[in-house]
Amino acid sequence: MRFFEYEAKEIVRKGGIPTSKGGFATTSEEARARAEEVAGAVVVKSQVLTGGRMKAGGVQFADTPQAAATHSEAILALAINGHDPRGVLVDERVAVKQEYYAGVVWDGIRKQPVMLFSDMGGIDIEEVAEKHPDHVGRGHFSTIHPFSEFQAKQVIAAVGLSGSELNRLVPIVTRLAKLFLRFDMTLAEINPLAQLEDGSFVAVDAHMEMENEARPRQQALLSELGVGDEETRQAREPTEFELAGEAVDAQDHRGVAGNVTEFDGNLGLVIGAGGGSLTLFDAVRAHGGRPANYCEIGGNPSVAKACGLAKLVLSKPGVDKIAVMMSIVSNTRVDIVARGVIKACIELGHDPAEKIAIFRIPGAWEEEGFKILERYGIEYADRSVSLHEAARRAVEKIQGAAATPPASA
Amino acid sequence: MALFIDVEVDQAVASDASLAAKLAEVCPVDIFAQKADGTLQINDDRLDECVLCQLCMNAAPQGSVRVIKLYDGNAVLGPV
Amino acid sequence: MSILIDADTTFLVQGITGREAVNLVRECLDYGAGAKIVGGVTPGRKGRDIHGVPVFDTVAQAVEHHGATIDGSVVTVPPAFTKDAVFEAIENGVKLVVIVTERIPRGDVAQMVELARERGARIIGPNCLGIIVPDVIKMGGIGGPARDAAKSYTPGAVGVISRSGGMTTEMSSTLTAAGLGQSTAVSIGGDAIIGSSYAELMPLFESDQQTEAIVIYTEPGGRMEAELARWVTERNSRLPIVAFMAGRFMDEMPGMSFGHAGTIVEGKEDTASEKIARLAEAGIVVAEEISTIPELVRERIAVSSGSTAG
Numbered sequence: 001m002r003f004f005e006y007e008a009k010e011i012v013r014k015g016g017i018p019t020s021k022g023g024f025a026t027t028s029e030e031a032r033a034r035a036e037e038v039a040g041a042v043v044v045k046s047q048v049l050t051g052g053r054m055k056a057g058g059v060q061f062a063d064t065p066q067a068a069a070t071h072s073e074a075i076l077a078l079a080i081n082g083h084d085p086r087g088v089l090v091d092e093r094v095a096v097k098q099e100y101y102a103g104v105v106w107d108g109i110r111k112q113p114v115m116l117f118s119d120m121g122g123i124d125i126e127e128v129a130e131k132h133p134d135h136v137g138r139g140h141f142s143t144i145h146p147f148s149e150f151q152a153k154q155v156i157a158a159v160g161l162s163g164s165e166l167n168r169l170v171p172i173v174t175r176l177a178k179l180f181l182r183f184d185m186t187l188a189e190i191n192p193l194a195q196l197e198d199g200s201f202v203a204v205d206a207h208m209e210m211e212n213e214a215r216p217r218q219q220a221l222l223s224e225l226g227v228g229d230e231e232t233r234q235a236r237e238p239t240e241f242e243l244a245g246e247a248v249d250a251q252d253h254r255g256v257a258g259n260v261t262e263f264d265g266n267l268g269l270v271i272g273a274g275g276g277s278l279t280l281f282d283a284v285r286a287h288g289g290r291p292a293n294y295c296e297i298g299g300n301p302s303v304a305k306a307c308g309l310a311k312l313v314l315s316k317p318g319v320d321k322i323a324v325m326m327s328i329v330s331n332t333r334v335d336i337v338a339r340g341v342i343k344a345c346i347e348l349g350h351d352p353a354e355k356i357a358i359f360r361i362p363g364a365w366e367e368e369g370f371k372i373l374e375r376y377g378i379e380y381a382d383r384s385v386s387l388h389e390a391a392r393r394a395v396e397k398i399q400g401a402a403a404t405p406p407a408s409a
Numbered sequence: 410m411a412l413f414i415d416v417e418v419d420q421a422v423a424s425d426a427s428l429a430a431k432l433a434e435v436c437p438v439d440i441f442a443q444k445a446d447g448t449l450q451i452n453d454d455r456l457d458e459c460v461l462c463q464l465c466m467n468a469a470p471q472g473s474v475r476v477i478k479l480y481d482g483n484a485v486l487g488p489v
Numbered sequence: 490m491s492i493l494i495d496a497d498t499t500f501l502v503q504g505i506t507g508r509e510a511v512n513l514v515r516e517c518l519d520y521g522a523g524a525k526i527v528g529g530v531t532p533g534r535k536g537r538d539i540h541g542v543p544v545f546d547t548v549a550q551a552v553e554h555h556g557a558t559i560d561g562s563v564v565t566v567p568p569a570f571t572k573d574a575v576f577e578a579i580e581n582g583v584k585l586v587v588i589v590t591e592r593i594p595r596g597d598v599a600q601m602v603e604l605a606r607e608r609g610a611r612i613i614g615p616n617c618l619g620i621i622v623p624d625v626i627k628m629g630g631i632g633g634p635a636r637d638a639a640k641s642y643t644p645g646a647v648g649v650i651s652r653s654g655g656m657t658t659e660m661s662s663t664l665t666a667a668g669l670g671q672s673t674a675v676s677i678g679g680d681a682i683i684g685s686s687y688a689e690l691m692p693l694f695e696s697d698q699q700t701e702a703i704v705i706y707t708e709p710g711g712r713m714e715a716e717l718a719r720w721v722t723e724r725n726s727r728l729p730i731v732a733f734m735a736g737r738f739m740d741e742m743p744g745m746s747f748g749h750a751g752t753i754v755e756g757k758e759d760t761a762s763e764k765i766a767r768l769a770e771a772g773i774v775v776a777e778e779i780s781t782i783p784e785l786v787r788e789r790i791a792v793s794s795g796s797t798a799g
């Protein structure tokens with residue numbers, strides 16, 4: 001889960017790292033007040049969870065509170081990459097002597113966090129690492145042994161820093177490493193970390209991401225920041241259809257039937273389990289099909305839940321048929337899912353044999369499931385039909401249906 | 410209306426409060442409950458959730474509780 | 490032979506009284522020669538038994554009751570308690586920990602992995618279904634009830650490693666239908682940090698005489714495939730590898746994760762197309778469909794055994 005810059009800087013402050021002065025505003029009047037508090041030149045920055053705000057005009061400089069208010073007005077009305085800003089951050093314009101970079105990320109191969117430090121701040125660290133590898137210091141650190149300052153010192157010294165810069169930076173990088181673990185971050189970046197003319201250091205911009213799985217135990221921090229449980233902070237905001245999918249999944253605690261993502265195709269998908277869903281979604285597209293949605297069923301959901309998900313997908317405008325497909329199931333039951341999807345068709349007044357393009361779920365309780373499918377005349381397949389072949393049949397059916405000219409013609 | 414499953418219970422069992430309580434307890438998907446007077450209530454809207462576990466059949470005298478598969482020519486669920 | 494476990498492996502189930510754990514115990518006891526589940530742990534439930542397996546409050550009690558070190562543990566406790574359970578297993582001498590639990594924050598997983606490393610133990614998972622040696626033993630829910638697992642898995646020469654539990658069975662079933670059995674199939678888990686990656690399991694398969702080829706299931710997210718490609722290139726492995734990559738559509742949707750937590754793309758190298766390129770460079774063939782895997786495996790086994798003979 002990604003944080004807005006104004007939240008990220010708050011987290012940095014909580015970690016004991018100084019930041020530039022300033023504050024968050026949602027109206028031009030508030031922005032004026034923030035600028036007055038700063039009492040000097042400011043920069044007004046759009047608060048969006050997307051990159052490229054500088055290019056889009058979402059960052060403006062202002063010498064007076066009045067100018068800050070005027071710029072905020074424009075920035076607040078400016079969508080960037082389709083994102084409406086949450087507000088603006090009005091920050092003091094600091095006199096920077098030198099820009100640095102400090103960050104911590106996970107290294108999934110070493111299975112430890114890794115500190116990154118560079119004396120070339122203000123630009124993308126991946127670019128620096130590629131073009132100027134000698135300007136990036138790196139160091140892994142333990143998650144079970146206490147962090148020790150020398151680890152930060154080594155990383156900073158690796159790019160050739162010494163003197164008071166080195167000594168002033170060590171506690172900052174140390175605190176960043178500690179807050180990364182303490183707040184369950186997946187990314188904690190200060191860029192630029194600026195050295196001011198007086199020699200002190202402040203975080204001018206910060207980028208923080210927290211692991212979704214850690215949200216329950218980071219409630220204290222999240223509520224202090226005012227982040228609600230309903231804020232998913234995905235790369236794009238959930239659609240109404242997707243929220244309805246979450247409601248289906250939340251109706252009882254047995255199994256999963258949700259994780260819905262909306263697409264604008266005509267073939268509704270009721271597909272299962274993590275890997276199976278990924279494989280099937282690819283397979284439908286590989287055969288020229290246009291999925292109306294992505295979703296996941298697993299963990300042995302109830303009939304009602306499978307039915308709710310199927311109903312949701314069937315009711316989506318533009319959906320002609322649904323394909324019900326999973327990799328071989330061992331926990332989720334074939335007969336229970338069959339009942340759920342058939343019930344959905346019937347309760348919506350459709351003929352299941354017509355609406356269900358194909359049912360391909362082999363595995364637990366398949367004998368019973370296949371009996372149900374036969375009774376309703378639904379095309380089904382067992383494990384001898386591959387996932388790709390099932391997807392191909394579903395696509396063929398829906399394209400055939402779309403291509404068939406009306407009987408009167 | 411249930412589409413897939415029906416459950417029949419002999420009158421003698423349905424009116425026996427202790428058997429009704431037992432059925433309500435064993436069914437993992439809450440198809441059985443007890444009325445205010447202790448007799449058995451079958452929750453029609455839960456019938457399709459039946460997982461064919463046979464726990465209800467084992468909890469009552471043999472043959473007195475019958476789980477019927479409407480999708481299988483009204484076949485009665487039998488001991489496997 | 491097999492890797493990681495065999496007919497003699499003893500193991501525990503931590504969180505044994507949970508609904509899924511009860512099923513898992515039944516399945517493992519019924520499969521193959523019958524797993525040697527020597528105890529279960531659920532704090533506060535000492536004295537009960539689950540399908541004949543005695544329940545204890547602590548791992549130490551289970552070890553004492555067994556009278557010898559216990560080889561492995563299947564951990565099925567809720568995410569908030571998993572780290573402690575895994576620490577408890579490792580500190581009581583368990584050397585192989587299979588973590589079924591999902592939604593564990595990376596910070597906790599990293600701690601478990603680090604402790605395991607210091608104690609010479611190995612972790613499989615989290616968010617995995619475990620390990621199966623066809624017709625011999627299964628440790629975890631992999632393949633489901635014994636009767637179903639027997640339909641999908643047969644003994645043979647192919648090692649299977651998969652980031653998806655369900656796809657481990659789907660791929661093995663496809664191999665089985667084509668007459669290709671499996672030496673051991675390992676569901677390694679779908680999270681961003683896992684105890685054992687492809688490259689970390691390869692040396693075990695490499696030294697297993699029964700194994701002649703490897704099939705892997707992969708997804709976007711993480712650098713595990715790049716690590717495998719590097720391993721293969723540096724080691725000049727005797728084992729041909731056939732890979733299947735799901736989630737190709739995700740390349741068009743940066744910043745979103747689908748399927749498993751670990752599919753979140755955090756850098757350029759994590760995308761499906763980058764991974765396919767990297768695997769191909771290392772000589773690992775990437776199948777377009779699951780159904781083409783058996784033929785690709787058979788061709789490669791023929792080539793590698795031919796070259797050994799020549």
Ligand code: SF4
Pocket residue numbers: 416435436437438439440458459460461462463464465466476
């Ligand atoms: S068979 Fe099981 S699920 Fe069905 S009614 Fe009986 S107890 Fe309930």
